[in-house]
Amino acid sequence: MTVLDDSTAPGLVGPPHSHGPRRDPAPLLPDPEPVRILGTPAAKTFDAELQRDLYRRLVLGRRFNQQATTLTRQGRLAVYPASTGQEACQITAAMVLREVDWLFPSYRDTLAVVARGVRPLDALTLMRGHAHSGYDPYEHRIAPLSTPLATQAPHAVGLAHAARLRAATDPAAAEDLVALALVGDGGTSEGDFHEALNFAGVLGAPVVFLVQNNGYAISVPLASQSAAPSLAHKAVGYGIAGRLVDGNDALAMHSVLSAAVEHARSGRGPVLVEAVTYRLDAHTNADDATRYRSAAEVDAWRARDPLTLLEGHLRAAGLLDDAGVAAAAKAAEVLAGEIRAQFDNPPDPDPDSLFTHVYARPTSQLREQAAELAARLDADADAALAAATDAEDEAR
Amino acid sequence: MSTTMVAALNAALRDSLREDASVHVLGEDVGTLGGVFRVTDGLAAEFGAQRCLDTPLAEAGILGTAVGMAMYGLRPVVEMQFDAFAYPAFEQVVSHVAKMRNRTGGRMGLPITIRVPYGGGVGGVEHHSDSSEAYYAHTPGLHVVTPATVADSYGLLRSAIASDDPVVFLEPKRLYWSAADFSPAEVSTAQVPPIGRAMVRRPGTSATLLTYGPSLPVCLEAAQAARAEGWDLAVVDLRSLVPFDDETVCAAVRATGRAVVVHEAAGFAGVGAEIAARVTERCFHHLAAPVLRVTGYDIPYPPPMLEKHHLPSVDRILDAVARLQWEQ
Numbered sequence: 001m002t003v004l005d006d007s008t009a010p011g012l013v014g015p016p017h018s019h020g021p022r023r024d025p026a027p028l029l030p031d032p033e034p035v036r037i038l039g040t041p042a043a044k045t046f047d048a049e050l051q052r053d054l055y056r057r058l059v060l061g062r063r064f065n066q067q068a069t070t071l072t073r074q075g076r077l078a079v080y081p082a083s084t085g086q087e088a089c090q091i092t093a094a095m096v097l098r099e100v101d102w103l104f105p106s107y108r109d110t111l112a113v114v115a116r117g118v119r120p121l122d123a124l125t126l127m128r129g130h131a132h133s134g135y136d137p138y139e140h141r142i143a144p145l146s147t148p149l150a151t152q153a154p155h156a157v158g159l160a161h162a163a164r165l166r167a168a169t170d171p172a173a174a175e176d177l178v179a180l181a182l183v184g185d186g187g188t189s190e191g192d193f194h195e196a197l198n199f200a201g202v203l204g205a206p207v208v209f210l211v212q213n214n215g216y217a218i219s220v221p222l223a224s225q226s227a228a229p230s231l232a233h234k235a236v237g238y239g240i241a242g243r244l245v246d247g248n249d250a251l252a253m254h255s256v257l258s259a260a261v262e263h264a265r266s267g268r269g270p271v272l273v274e275a276v277t278y279r280l281d282a283h284t285n286a287d288d289a290t291r292y293r294s295a296a297e298v299d300a301w302r303a304r305d306p307l308t309l310l311e312g313h314l315r316a317a318g319l320l321d322d323a324g325v326a327a328a329a330k331a332a333e334v335l336a337g338e339i340r341a342q343f344d345n346p347p348d349p350d351p352d353s354l355f356t357h358v359y360a361r362p363t364s365q366l367r368e369q370a371a372e373l374a375a376r377l378d379a380d381a382d383a384a385l386a387a388a389t390d391a392e393d394e395a396r
Numbered sequence: 397m398s399t400t401m402v403a404a405l406n407a408a409l410r411d412s413l414r415e416d417a418s419v420h421v422l423g424e425d426v427g428t429l430g431g432v433f434r435v436t437d438g439l440a441a442e443f444g445a446q447r448c449l450d451t452p453l454a455e456a457g458i459l460g461t462a463v464g465m466a467m468y469g470l471r472p473v474v475e476m477q478f479d480a481f482a483y484p485a486f487e488q489v490v491s492h493v494a495k496m497r498n499r500t501g502g503r504m505g506l507p508i509t510i511r512v513p514y515g516g517g518v519g520g521v522e523h524h525s526d527s528s529e530a531y532y533a534h535t536p537g538l539h540v541v542t543p544a545t546v547a548d549s550y551g552l553l554r555s556a557i558a559s560d561d562p563v564v565f566l567e568p569k570r571l572y573w574s575a576a577d578f579s580p581a582e583v584s585t586a587q588v589p590p591i592g593r594a595m596v597r598r599p600g601t602s603a604t605l606l607t608y609g610p611s612l613p614v615c616l617e618a619a620q621a622a623r624a625e626g627w628d629l630a631v632v633d634l635r636s637l638v639p640f641d642d643e644t645v646c647a648a649v650r651a652t653g654r655a656v657v658v659h660e661a662a663g664f665a666g667v668g669a670e671i672a673a674r675v676t677e678r679c680f681h682h683l684a685a686p687v688l689r690v691t692g693y694d695i696p697y698p699p700p701m702l703e704k705h706h707l708p709s710v711d712r713i714l715d716a717v718a719r720l721q722w723e724q
Binding site: 131132133136137138143144148151152153154155156157158159160161162163165166168169170179191192195196198199202203353356357358359360363364365 | 417420446451452454456457459460461462463464465466467468469470472484487488491492495496497498499500501502503504505536537539559560561592638639640642643
């Protein structure tokens with residue numbers, strides 16, 4: 001007998017069940033093990049052309065990560081947080097969205113941004129250091145890459161909620177959109193992650209949260225990050241559906257994310273998807289991953305590389321041969337060449353842009369400061385010209 | 397007709413909701429209850445729960461949601477219940493609200509109004525009386541506006557909601573129940589004050605008091621009392637801390653050659669320090685004395701039984717005026 005068992009202890013009254021409905025948590029719970037399709041009977045019924053398409057895109061994605069990393073070594077990118085090993089998550093996140101949908105990426109999600117159609121140079125502008133964002137968020141329906149962790153998640157909720165509001169009041173302008181927010185395992189510890197999920201649940205907003213659990217928040221392992229049964233289980237506390245998927249299984253990723261997006265689109269509420277994956281590279285080019293993880297661990301995950309898993313499956317299923325592999329590799333080299341070409345002499349940023357967009361119209365103070373900088377730059381240019389002329393005269 | 401500041405703010409929200417379908421109010425207790433100060437009273441009943449939304453109790457979530465709504469073209473008006481309760485939203489304010497236009501090269505502006513009841517003098521217990529304006533004013537990308545009169549609370553809130561830039565709208569809760577002869581219905585669009593212009597509330601020839609928000613009535617009272625001392629004090633109501641109206645402020649200081657800045661917030665690294673510096677840089681040769689400040693002490697906001705010592709008073713203002721080097 002417990003003290004709250006009021007059937008046997010009539011003197012004790014249990015809490016009244018008047019503070020809103022209680023929901024059955026069972027349908028919200030994720031599977032105990034991550035959803036897998038590769039190596040299961042479900043792979044046989046998976047659309048063959050889609051499988052080949054996924055493979056080609058993953059090869060391109062891997063090449064993008066390699067090329068961007070190379071650009072950091074050449075000093076053409078200030079920093080690049082690679083998603084090597086997470087390509088199945090990145091690629092499918094872009095693939096499952098329609099044109100009308102919105103993507104809310106974090107700083108490690110450049111590949112998803114490119115996969116949604118942004119030119120690599122523009123997607124990497126933040127990392128080049130030329131501007132804080134290089135693409136028009138409205139053209140591609142992609143929010144700027146968010147560096148403060150999980151802070152973009154409530155934006156996804158607000159935008160999805162706003163679309164529902166507009167659809168209700170102005171049916172002619174209705175857009176049946178879904179917002180997809182990308183978060184990492186570390187980001188799930190942030191308050192904004194919690195608040196976003198709570199708001200999404202309460203508002204019933206058409207949002208999907210994709211947590212790419214790559215095992216580490218820079219150096220801190222998941223065990224030091226959360227005591228939850230899984231990150232997907234966190235959904236239950238907000239009354240939204242949690243789904244756990246193998247993030248290195250491209251077919252499972254596509255399947256689970258597609259279902260989650262359509263769940264949200266159909267008005268059945270938000271979904272939290274946890275993709276279990278691994279960051280094969282360091283946090284960024286400035287990080288030394290050997291300080292916090294073993295070579296054996298990395299090797300074990302290399303054996304589960306999403307690209308080799310998919311390639312092995314496709315070859316075994318007779319859906320891919322050497323010629324197909326070579327064709328994909330060739331397309332990847334074309335992409336790498338395009339990226340290199342885009343990074344050849346991109347225009348320098350305009351110092352005047354420092355002041356132009358702080359406000360819709362610059363304040364008088366900003367106009368003064370812009371004029372001051374412009375005058376200084378003019379004087380510097382004049383001085384440089386004079387110095388060059390002097391040097392020339394001396395040489396004569 | 398006699399109108400309180402709360403009623404004028406309520407009218408501004410109501411008129412904005414009525415005229416622009418993209419305006420949405422959201423916050424804690426703003427719907428059914430009408431807000432803890434009743435500023436949103438009746439809005440949910442008139443415009444529906446979706447236009448005046450009771451949210452979960454989470455300020456970062458409220459503002460973060462508003463950011464997403466603004467991205468989609470709505471004009472959210474967020475209520476932070478009290479000054480010190482707005483701090484959980486600070487990261488959203490600083491990292492997203494203030495920066496979104498800039499970081500997207502002007503492509504994505506966020507027309508969000510963040511209403512914050514602020515300041516003390518109402519007997520509030522801890523965390524209910526902060527003057528948080530310096531945090532916001534120090535963040536480029538925000539406009540920071542604070543009305544001190546009933547008419548301005550209507551007009552400036554209309555302007556804030558209509559602005560394409562984010563506005564932190566600081567409402568002096570000490571003046572919420574102040575009343576004036578004002579009828580929102582008689583305000584034409586042309587009369588709505590623009591953001592960024594200070595106003596000379598009282599002309600004067602001896603010295604200039606520079607103030608805003610809850611300290612304006614104190615300064616006007618001090619100016620009245622100063623007449624007995626033979627001082628004719630000008631009083632400038634800044635109304636907008638960002639953008640700052642250097643033109644009006646400097647003209648008013650040059651006209652008298654003496655200035656005292658008055659605000660409730662702690663003085664160290666406060667808005668008054670910026671004003672004193674700007675005035676000194678721009679009006680040095682017109683000044684007969686250093687620019688002085690009368691501010692709250694550099695202490696956490698005191699418990700209500702002691703707040704009278706902390707708040708700038710008529711006596712403290714007159715003492716400062718007396719120190720403006722009159723014997724020369």
